[in-house]
Amino acid sequence: MVMTATESGTSAARSFGPAVALSCRECGQQYDLGPRFACEQCFGPLEIAYEFGNVSRESIGRGPNNIWRYAGLLPVPDNVAELPNMNPGLTPLVRADRLASEVGLRSLHVKDDSANPTHSFKDRVVAMAVEAARTFGFTTLSCSSTGNLAGAVGAASARAGFRSCVFIPAGLEEGKIVMAAVYGGRLVAIDGTYDDVNRFCSELIGDPAGEEWGFVNVNLRPYYAEGSKTLAYEIAEQLGWRLPEQIIVPIASGSQLTKIDKGFRDLIALGLVEDRPYRIFGAQATGCSPVARAWEDGHDVVQPVKPDTIAKSLAIGNPADGPYVLDVCRRTGGAVVHVSDAEVVDSINLLARTEGVFAETAGGVTTGVLRKLVAEGGLDPQAETVVLNTGDGLKTLSAVDADVTATIKPSLDAFKDAGLL
Amino acid sequence: MVMTATESGTSAARSFGPAVALSCRECGQQYDLGPRFACEQCFGPLEIAYEFGNVSRESIGRGPNNIWRYAGLLPVPDNVAELPNMNPGLTPLVRADRLASEVGLRSLHVKDDSANPTHSFKDRVVAMAVEAARTFGFTTLSCSSTGNLAGAVGAASARAGFRSCVFIPAGLEEGKIVMAAVYGGRLVAIDGTYDDVNRFCSELIGDPAGEEWGFVNVNLRPYYAEGSKTLAYEIAEQLGWRLPEQIIVPIASGSQLTKIDKGFRDLIALGLVEDRPYRIFGAQATGCSPVARAWEDGHDVVQPVKPDTIAKSLAIGNPADGPYVLDVCRRTGGAVVHVSDAEVVDSINLLARTEGVFAETAGGVTTGVLRKLVAEGGLDPQAETVVLNTGDGLKTLSAVDADVTATIKPSLDAFKDAGLL
Numbered sequence: 001m002v003m004t005a006t007e008s009g010t011s012a013a014r015s016f017g018p019a020v021a022l023s024c025r026e027c028g029q030q031y032d033l034g035p036r037f038a039c040e041q042c043f044g045p046l047e048i049a050y051e052f053g054n055v056s057r058e059s060i061g062r063g064p065n066n067i068w069r070y071a072g073l074l075p076v077p078d079n080v081a082e083l084p085n086m087n088p089g090l091t092p093l094v095r096a097d098r099l100a101s102e103v104g105l106r107s108l109h110v111k112d113d114s115a116n117p118t119h120s121f122k123d124r125v126v127a128m129a130v131e132a133a134r135t136f137g138f139t140t141l142s143c144s145s146t147g148n149l150a151g152a153v154g155a156a157s158a159r160a161g162f163r164s165c166v167f168i169p170a171g172l173e174e175g176k177i178v179m180a181a182v183y184g185g186r187l188v189a190i191d192g193t194y195d196d197v198n199r200f201c202s203e204l205i206g207d208p209a210g211e212e213w214g215f216v217n218v219n220l221r222p223y224y225a226e227g228s229k230t231l232a233y234e235i236a237e238q239l240g241w242r243l244p245e246q247i248i249v250p251i252a253s254g255s256q257l258t259k260i261d262k263g264f265r266d267l268i269a270l271g272l273v274e275d276r277p278y279r280i281f282g283a284q285a286t287g288c289s290p291v292a293r294a295w296e297d298g299h300d301v302v303q304p305v306k307p308d309t310i311a312k313s314l315a316i317g318n319p320a321d322g323p324y325v326l327d328v329c330r331r332t333g334g335a336v337v338h339v340s341d342a343e344v345v346d347s348i349n350l351l352a353r354t355e356g357v358f359a360e361t362a363g364g365v366t367t368g369v370l371r372k373l374v375a376e377g378g379l380d381p382q383a384e385t386v387v388l389n390t391g392d393g394l395k396t397l398s399a400v401d402a403d404v405t406a407t408i409k410p411s412l413d414a415f416k417d418a419g420l421l
Numbered sequence: 422m423v424m425t426a427t428e429s430g431t432s433a434a435r436s437f438g439p440a441v442a443l444s445c446r447e448c449g450q451q452y453d454l455g456p457r458f459a460c461e462q463c464f465g466p467l468e469i470a471y472e473f474g475n476v477s478r479e480s481i482g483r484g485p486n487n488i489w490r491y492a493g494l495l496p497v498p499d500n501v502a503e504l505p506n507m508n509p510g511l512t513p514l515v516r517a518d519r520l521a522s523e524v525g526l527r528s529l530h531v532k533d534d535s536a537n538p539t540h541s542f543k544d545r546v547v548a549m550a551v552e553a554a555r556t557f558g559f560t561t562l563s564c565s566s567t568g569n570l571a572g573a574v575g576a577a578s579a580r581a582g583f584r585s586c587v588f589i590p591a592g593l594e595e596g597k598i599v600m601a602a603v604y605g606g607r608l609v610a611i612d613g614t615y616d617d618v619n620r621f622c623s624e625l626i627g628d629p630a631g632e633e634w635g636f637v638n639v640n641l642r643p644y645y646a647e648g649s650k651t652l653a654y655e656i657a658e659q660l661g662w663r664l665p666e667q668i669i670v671p672i673a674s675g676s677q678l679t680k681i682d683k684g685f686r687d688l689i690a691l692g693l694v695e696d697r698p699y700r701i702f703g704a705q706a707t708g709c710s711p712v713a714r715a716w717e718d719g720h721d722v723v724q725p726v727k728p729d730t731i732a733k734s735l736a737i738g739n740p741a742d743g744p745y746v747l748d749v750c751r752r753t754g755g756a757v758v759h760v761s762d763a764e765v766v767d768s769i770n771l772l773a774r775t776e777g778v779f780a781e782t783a784g785g786v787t788t789g790v791l792r793k794l795v796a797e798g799g800l801d802p803q804a805e806t807v808v809l810n811t812g813d814g815l816k817t818l819s820a821v822d823a824d825v826t827a828t829i830k831p832s833l834d835a836f837k838d839a840g841l842l
Contacts, residue, residue: 065486065511084518086777090486092508092538098582115536117513117777119815155777161519165841170828175596175815181823182814184774188841189828200831207833209842353605356507356538356576393603394540394596394815402602407591407610410621412628420586420609421630 015135018053019075022046022222025324033075035136035219045320046222048075055270057241060233065090067124067230073266074230075223076131084160085130086152088123089230091115093238093386098354099367100385103374107384109244111235112357118179119392120313120360121256122152125227129216130156132223138214140165141185142204144197146252146313147176148360148391153216154183165213167197172312175395193307195318217253228256232263235386236273243267243278245383248370250362250390251282251291251336252314254321261328281378282325282336283369285309285344285361291322295336300326310341310399311361313391335378339368347371348393348400360391361399436556439474440496443467443643446745454496456557456640466741467643469496476691478662481654486511488545488651494687495651496644497552505581506551507573509544510651512536514659514807519775520788521806524795528805530665532656533778539576539600540813541569541734541781542677546648547577550637553644554583559635561586562606563625565618567673567734568597569781569812574637575604586634588618593733596816614728616739638674649677653684656807657694664688664699666804669791671783671811672703672712672757673735675742682749702799703746703757704790706730706765706782712743716757721747731762731820732782734812756799760789768792769814769821781812782820 022031026044037046055072063069067089068081077083092112100108116123126149133141140163143153150166157164164185168177169192181187190197204210205218216224236243243264249257261280267273284292287309294302302322307315319325329336339347344364351357351367359367370387373379393400408414415421443452447465458467476493484490488510489502498504513533521529537544547570554562561584564574571587578585585606589598590613602608611618625631626639637645657664664685670678682701688694705713708730715723723743728736740746750757760768765785772778772788780788791808794800814821829835836842 084516087513094580095505097505098580112538115538117533117536118779119540155773155779157777158774159519159777168825174818177825178818178821178823179779179815181825182770182773182779182821183777184770186826186841187824188836188839189825190831191828192831196831200833200836203833204836209833209837349603349605352576352603353579356578356580356604358539358576358600358603392540392815394600394813397595397599400599400603402599403608404589404598404602404610405607407612410611410613410617412621412624412630415609415621415625416630418609420607 015077016075017078018050018072019048020051021049023049035214037219037221048222048226052270057272060237067127067227070230070233073233074128075226076128080131083131083134085127086117086123086156086159088116088127090234093235094355094357096355099351102350102354103371104381105374105379105385106382109386110351110355110357111231111386111388113388113390114359114392118151118155119395120148120152121228121231121390122149124230125224126152126156126216128227129214129220129224130160132220133162133214134160136214138212139163140213141216142166142201142213143216144194144201146194146315147172147180147395148313149217150180150187151176154180154185157185158183167201169194169197173396173398175397179395194316225255225259228259229263229266231256231388232260233267236264236267241273243273243276244386245277246279246281246379246385248281248283248366248387250314250366250388251284251319251325252316254291254319254325257282258321258324258328261332278332279334280328280332281334281369281373282329283366284336284338285311285314285365286338286340288315288317289338290317291319291325292336292338294322294326295329311344311365313360313362314365337369337372337378339365339372343368343372345399345401351389357389358393359389360393361396362391363389436498437496438499439471439493440469441472442470444470456553456635458640458642469643469647473691478693481658488548488648491651491654494654495549496647497549501552504552504555506548507538507544507577507580509537509548511655514656515776515778517776520772523771523775524792525802526795526800526806527803530807531772531776531778532652532807532809534809534811535780535813539572540816541573542649542652542811543569543573545651546645547573547637549648550635550641550645551577551581553641554635555581557635559633560584561634562637563587563622563634564637565615565622567615567736568593568601568816569734570638571601571608572597575601575606578606579604588622590615590618594817594819596818600816615737646676646680649680650684650687652677652809653681654688657685657688662694664694664697665807666698667700667702667800667806669702669704669787669808671735671787671809672705672740672746673737675712675740675746678703679742679745679749682753699753700755701749701753702755702790702794703750704787705757705759706732706735706786707759707761709736709738710759711738712740712746713757713759715743715747716750732765732786734781734783735786758790758793758799760786760793764789764793766820766822772810778810779814780810781814782817783812784810
């Protein structure tokens with residue numbers, strides 16, 4: 001059964017914990033909680049409005065070792081931890097002393113989201129969309145994806161008992177294709193870019209054929225996007241209930257960066273952390289850097305581009321939340337910076353050899369931007385800094401150049417002859 | 422500085438928490454804690470002997486969300502959680518209702534060790550070896566590996582600041598090679614099988630050239646092997662401090678299975694769980710099933726074989742702990758069972774589509790054996806059962822057959838024409 005926004009009313013409200021309404025980000029118009037994503041008045045994006053109850057450090061600390069410890073701050077049912085879901089989150093915040101010393105920072109942590117079940121941060125947002133889809137009675141989960149999301153939707157659908165049909169641009173990395181297909185759902189490749197895939201999904205969602213389909217990043221997007229707030233909550237809790245002073249976040253659609261900001265503001269409003277300034281920095285690959293270009297040019301609007309970069313998980317040429325990213329980075333005193341593909345590869349290797357973290361290309365982008373910002377004086381080297389790794393190097397193997405040092409016969413003489421001692 | 426066993430004495434004892442000695446598994450001869458692995462009297466394998474202090478469910482519950490919550494039961498320094506280490510463990514115990522219902526079990530959980538930092542259970546054992554290597558003053562970490570261990574040693578060496586040089590058989594999966602090489606250490610391929618690699622390492626360790634080298638699974642093996650006990654501890658804690666009645670464990674060297682048994686016995690001895698029977702089942706791939714063959718033939722010794730299976734992480738033809746595996750499975754009322762490569766692939770897909778867990782081939786072996794045991798009446802379908810997934814499907818992509826359903830133009834008509842609605 002598919003509920004409309006108006007039908008969903010009070011029962012849906014109970015299913016969404018502290019969430020009370022959908023609210024237009026542009027004009028503030030409010031709607032009942034339902035499977036809708038755009039304002040009828042001004043076409044602005046809808047986001048979740050809350051009335052938080054009592055949430056304390058102690059009540060969070062008693063919760064499960066995953067994102068559901070923050071259920072009181074998310075649009076999910078109270079019993080969410082008992083429902084079949086991938087239960088992502090509480091990924092390691094790695095103290096990165098060796099990387100800090102190489103790049104020239106006093107205090108650095110890597111938030112390593114490759115530890116999630118399908119090894120990217122997408123498990124966080126999909127976990128939220130699954131709960132909304134369950135409440136709305138959708139039977140099929142779908143998405144447009146640059147790869148990571150397809151795997152996350154496939155796995156979560158299998159776990160929770162949904163059918164799935166996900167859409168990717170043709171030509172993705174083998175690891176991402178296999179990981180999306182192995183869970184038994186449908187995986188459809190589209191001849192075109194991610195932005196073409198996205199347009200196709202919008203077309204499908206308007207068709208009667210798509211009626212029972214929950215597109216996690218289209219008609220479930222307001223719920224889905226809130227999952228990224230958990231990155232902010234975890235980082236603050238793992239730092240001992242303190243906001244980092246500087247944080248580097250990758251930009252694809254830009255949603256993640258804006259929700260990390262929202263998460264920090266939640267914590268301040270609830271008195272869970274001290275209200276002190278934090279700076280948010282956005283990171284893009286030069287080959288797909290529409291937000292960084294707008295930042296450099298001082299524009300408020302983001303001019304779409306055609307992506308050409310190895311950082312395929314960030315290759316969104318027309319990022320929906322681009323303008324909001326510019327707002328957040330301006331307000332917090334951050335910046336939006338881009339690095340070349342060569343710097344991405346270098347930075348993947350740097351992170352791996354200093355901290356034992358094997359990042360996806362997106363992690364190479366953030367680490368590269370970190371390095372560039374320090375070199376150019378854009379970061380305060382004394383301030384507490386966090387850099388995000390949102391994906392796993394195993395999914396972008398072809399991007400890195402790492403191979404055996406030598407192949408030898410199984411003898412000590414062969415080892416010595418090869419000059420390996 | 423390399424300490425010998427006799428030099429290490431009391432200072433090493435303090436560095437090893439509750440561990441008090443090395444003890445020969447065959448003759449019981451005791452040795453000071455040092456970098457040694459074989460008994461001088463009878464050449465039997467050495468293992469750690471403990472004098473446990475006060476360890477309670479509460480003290481464990483207050484510990485970090487990783488294996489160091491069990492530091493009081495492991496040969497590691499008291500301050501281990503503050504040292505640079507990969508901090509693996511506390512991986513999800515997934516309630517697998519959908520898989521249970523497909524295979525015909527009342528209660529089933531999947532212990533999913535793909536959630537570890539380098540996505541296999543090897544992070545657990547390497548974490549222990551790193552601490553021993555630090556105490557003994559080794560400067561290089563090394564190992565013979567079927568792939569997963571190489572990645573775990575590479576990453577942990579980077580994190581902890583060791584040099585690394587790891588040895589693998591030529592011809593491993595690309596994912597395992599890149600993941601082992603990306604951390605910047607040396608990766609040497611040996612023309613031969615894993616058993617050839619192992620023999621080569623034994624040769625190297627006897628050479629002066631290897632003096633400052635800690636081979637995690639040779640001269641550090643007694644410490645290393647204890648890491649597998651944490652699987653037992655976690656499973657019991659995650660079940661609400663209860664032992665599972667049946668557990669399926671993969672067999673490579675066999676060490677993991679014997680240490681899970683040791684872990685369960687620790688918990689009983691300390692009164693942390695009720696003393697009730699549990700049955701341990703070993704799982705091998707038919708193409709490398711020396712322990713299963715010995716089980717079938719009722720032998721106490723294990724006849725080496727030449728491996729030929731897609732389950733490369735289990736492809737040890739001459740498993741060091743084979744006889745001890747036979748002991749444990751006999752004592753607990755379990756069995757050792759093998760499945761074909763075709764069943765391994767089927768079972769990877771089964772686990773993925775029912776539970777959203779993408780297992781390495783080793784997880785296909787255990788899931789296949791689970792299915793076979795239920796079908797043949799070897800498992801009690803009413804008993805609480807746990808199956809281990811010890812690695813990640815992303816590292817063995819070529820083993821699975823999963824691809825896009827279709828490639829289409831970005832239009833609704835193309836989607837409908839492809840018969841995908």
